[in-house]
Amino acid sequence: MLGKMMHKQLTIGSLIEHAGRFHSSTTVTSVETSGETEHVTWGDIDANARKLAAALGRLGIVQSARCGTIAWNNRRHLEIYFGVSGGGYVCHTINPRLKPEQLIYIINHAEDQVLFIDTTFVPAVAQLRAQFTTVQHIVVMGSKDADIAAQIEGVLFYDDLLDAETADYDWPDLDENLPSSLCYTSGTTGNPKGVEYTHRTSVLHTIGGNQPDGLALRARDTVLAVVPMFHVNAWGTPYMTAAVGAKLVLPGPHLDGASLAKLIDAEKVTVALGVPTIWMGLLQGLEETGCTAESLERTIVGGSALPTVMIPTFRDKYGVDLVHAWGMTETSPIGTLNQLLQKHNELDAEAQAKLREGQGRPMYGIDLRIVDDGGAILPHDGETQGNLQICGHWVIDSYFRAGETALTEDGWFDTGDVATIDGDGYMIIRDRSKDIxxxxxxxxxxxxxxxxxxxxxxxxxxxxxxxxxxxxxxxxxxxxxxxxxxxxxxxxxxxxxxxxxxxxxxxxxxxxxxxxxxxxxxxxxxxxxxxxxxxxxxx
Structure with missing residues (x-):
């Protein structure tokens, strides 16, 4: 006999609906491609996302069709995240740093029907468009521009699409196991591989990854998402900030240290997320500008190993805690976060700092193990090195359109990393099993x-x-x-x-x-x- 509780589908639409209903006046700051700064609210994002979902339906886009984006971190990209996925389509974020042959391959392999692009990428898309085999509509993320219209025949403009709709669109009650977004990883040899997330996995990642010992984002926070929105859904930051109603700051294309330092001070950022090179640049930017980053409490650092010298510099000079994290496209991406346990309160500052140098431990929803080359499980003693494997509620099962499983016979995903794990679950990447x-x-x-x-x-x-x-x-x-x-x-x-x-x-x-x-x-x-x-x- 089943239990007697309500059943609600876990969907992306429910996240933005929550933000629009209970945090409608909270600010979303967007640095546009032009360099101008725009301030809107979660209520505005919700309304525009609904308009976009309606517009896609009017264009005849069918459920679960892929809609690609080649864009920076900005307000319209955020609306696309929710409007596409919430409307029952698949938001396919594309890394613009890939070479043209890979961009063509990814767009054609995904069979994108719509391609949203920032103005930065108009010349490249105009040159490559003839090689996109499935794209029906190219939408430039801005208002109507005659020069752009002359470069791309039949181009649509984002603002025009939304102006033709109203915000009374109701988010559909989708099956939570439907696909919601698609990211391709270039962390393999050969052609990139697609990882298709579902509404369920993305919402569980939002809840599980934002536990107090996870990213721990709160409604009182101002969150700067420096990690690109084309990189593993910006580590889930758009979804988490919507779920808790935090103020979100989107920095646009200008990610140099001086620009970020000024933005942090101007917007009173409390939490920031990005790769180590960003924070190395920020240190230089703080020196150049004289900004103090007084509001900044912590940064989440992932993507590559954190230089240990940065930890005491940020802590002692600016009062900022650097939190090491690890994950990959195949894990949505959060796998571990380096937060201390209660027993570590007894350690001195030096010992605590040493512990914080690793990639951390898994939160609820993720499990880790290490195995030898024959598949035998190795001890979690902090010394034995093995091939790192992962399983959990937001971990890949198989690659997009690949057919065969990506898992071991007993259901684990091999990360391709070599690591140690101690008895408390603290994991350190020691080497890569491949030479990438x-x-x-x-x-x-x-x-x-x-x-x-x-x-x-x-x-x-x-x-x-x-x-x-x-x-x-x-x-x-x-x-x-x-x-x-x-x-x-x-x-x-x-x-x-x-x-x-x-x-x-x-x-x-x-x-x-x-x-x-x-x-x-x-x-x-x-x-x-x-x-x-x-x-x-x-x-």
Missing amino acids: IKSGGEWISTVELEDIAMSHPDVAQAAAIAAKHPKWDERPVVIAVKRSADVTEADLLAHYQGKVASWQIPDRVVFVESLPLGGTGKVQKNTLRERYEGILLDS
């Missing part, structure tokens, strides 16, 4: 870099490794064996132009007589890393 480079929170494929290097007629062999970098955490360096004495470092670096995105081009090329090979003929990259990982620091 993570630069500024973004993945770079070593296989692709090596393939391009060896396509040069004067290069015989090549290996790409991650070298330490003072700003970007890791940057690619290529170790190559010459086929011809004529090839130079400048020649090979020039060979990468146009073949990968500019930020993926290696920082250095080192020529050697031979590469170290193992017993099976594979290049021993660990030997290369030991030898060259400090080359960019030395120079």
Whole structure:
């Protein structure tokens, strides 16, 4: 016999409906592409999201159709998050930093029917549009512009779509297991893979990830989402801030340290989220501008390892607590957060700071384990290293349109990381089981870099490794064996132009007589890393 309680579907529409009903006067600050700052409210976001959902229906978009976005963190992007998903469509956020071939692949693989773009990306989309096989409508996120209309035939304008609708649209009572959003990960070799979230998983991530020992966002907070909205749904920040009614600050395209420092002071930000390079830039920006970040209480840092020197600098100079987090596209993304336990109150400040350097422990809804290469479960003793696996309420089951499961036989997802876990669940990433480079929170494929290097007629062999970098955490360096004495470092670096995105081009090329090979003929990259990982620091 079933219980006697109400059953309500867990949907994205319910999140913005709550914000619009109970936090309608709370501010949402948006820095526009033009540089202007706009102040609206959660009530405005709710009303405009409803208008957008109605407009998509009027365009004939069918349920669960993908609607792509190539956009910055701003007010219209936030409305798209809720209007698309809440209306029963799938919000597909696209990383504009990808090279054109990958953008084309992702949009076509997702079969996007609508593409929302900020004005920044009009020239690129105009050039690539003929290669989008399923896109029916391109919507520029702004008001009507004759110059843009001349570049893209049949383009629609976001503000015109909303002006034609009213805000009396009712959010549909959707099945919570329907897809709500789609993100592609570039953390693999080959083509990017899609991860399609459901309404249920996104709402559970919102609730579970925002526990007191999670992100712990409150209605009294002012939250600065520096993490891009095209990167794993901005770590779920739009959903969490709507759920609790926090003031949300969206910084637009200007993420330099000085701009962020001024924005933090102007908006009295209390919590901020982003990758380590952002906070390194913020330290410099605070020095340059004289801003104090007096209101800022803590930052959530993820995407790559947090430089430990930043923790005492922020704490002692600005009174800001840096909280380390870990996750990935396949985990929605929050997997762990580094919050202390009650027993840690007895530790001195130095011991507490040391504990905070790791990636933290899972909140309710997530479980972690480490296994050896044969799949045997390893002890959680804080010393034994193993392949990190995860399961939980907001973890992937299979990749979008892949068919086969992405899980182990007993239902765990292998993260591709090597880690230790202690008896309290505190996890530290020790290494990567693959050699993918993570630069500024973004993945770079070593296989692709090596393939391009060896396509040069004067290069015989090549290996790409991650070298330490003072700003970007890791940057690619290529170790190559010459086929011809004529090839130079400048020649090979020039060979990468146009073949990968500019930020993926290696920082250095080192020529050697031979590469170290193992017993099976594979290049021993660990030997290369030991030898060259400090080359960019030395120079």
